Amino acid sequence: MYIYKLEIEAGAADINSRLADQNAANRRKTVAQLNDQAKQIDDHIAHEKEMLQKGFWECEDGHAEEGPTPEELKEKAGEADVEPQLCAECKKPLKYVKWDRLTPKEQYDENKDQEDALKIAASKRQLALQEEGNAKGGEQMASKFRQDAQNSRQTADRVRKV
Numbered sequence: 001m002y003i004y005k006l007e008i009e010a011g012a013a014d015i016n017s018r019l020a021d022q023n024a025a026n027r028r029k030t031v032a033q034l035n036d037q038a039k040q041i042d043d044h045i046a047h048e049k050e051m052l053q054k055g056f057w058e059c060e061d062g063h064a065e066e067g068p069t070p071e072e073l074k075e076k077a078g079e080a081d082v083e084p085q086l087c088a089e090c091k092k093p094l095k096y097v098k099w100d101r102l103t104p105k106e107q108y109d110e111n112k113d114q115e116d117a118l119k120i121a122a123s124k125r126q127l128a129l130q131e132e133g134n135a136k137g138g139e140q141m142a143s144k145f146r147q148d149a150q151n152s153r154q155t156a157d158r159v160r161k162v
Ligand SMILES: [Zn+2]
Pocket: 059, 060, 061, 062, 063, 087, 088, 089, 090, 091, 092
């Protein structure tokens, strides 16, 4: 009867260790996803900053493309009128955007957008750290359950030999 009880205990500990492992693995996946999302935000901000410094054409739908400045287009056109630049994707009119041509209000809004995005990236990293702590806790729990299962089986073996 005692052996039976020990084996039941070992079986339950096996199940618990598998559940704890699964849980920790899921949390590790979440950690990777969160860190990935944070990096994508950082990359996006860096790309936007670079584009703004260089200057680019943008339509109202947010499609962006590189190209000559309006002054370069004017020079090329000479006496003729400069044709309106159209978006390659949606054919809507393009507007030339460059950091030093933005109004102070537009610059303020850009900076604000970037700060907000950086805050989101930081909070994702913070969450990832928390989840990593939870994953470690789960892994420790799984290893404790494995130890419990082993102990129960060893005790059952010893009892059997008596
Ligand atoms: Zn477009």
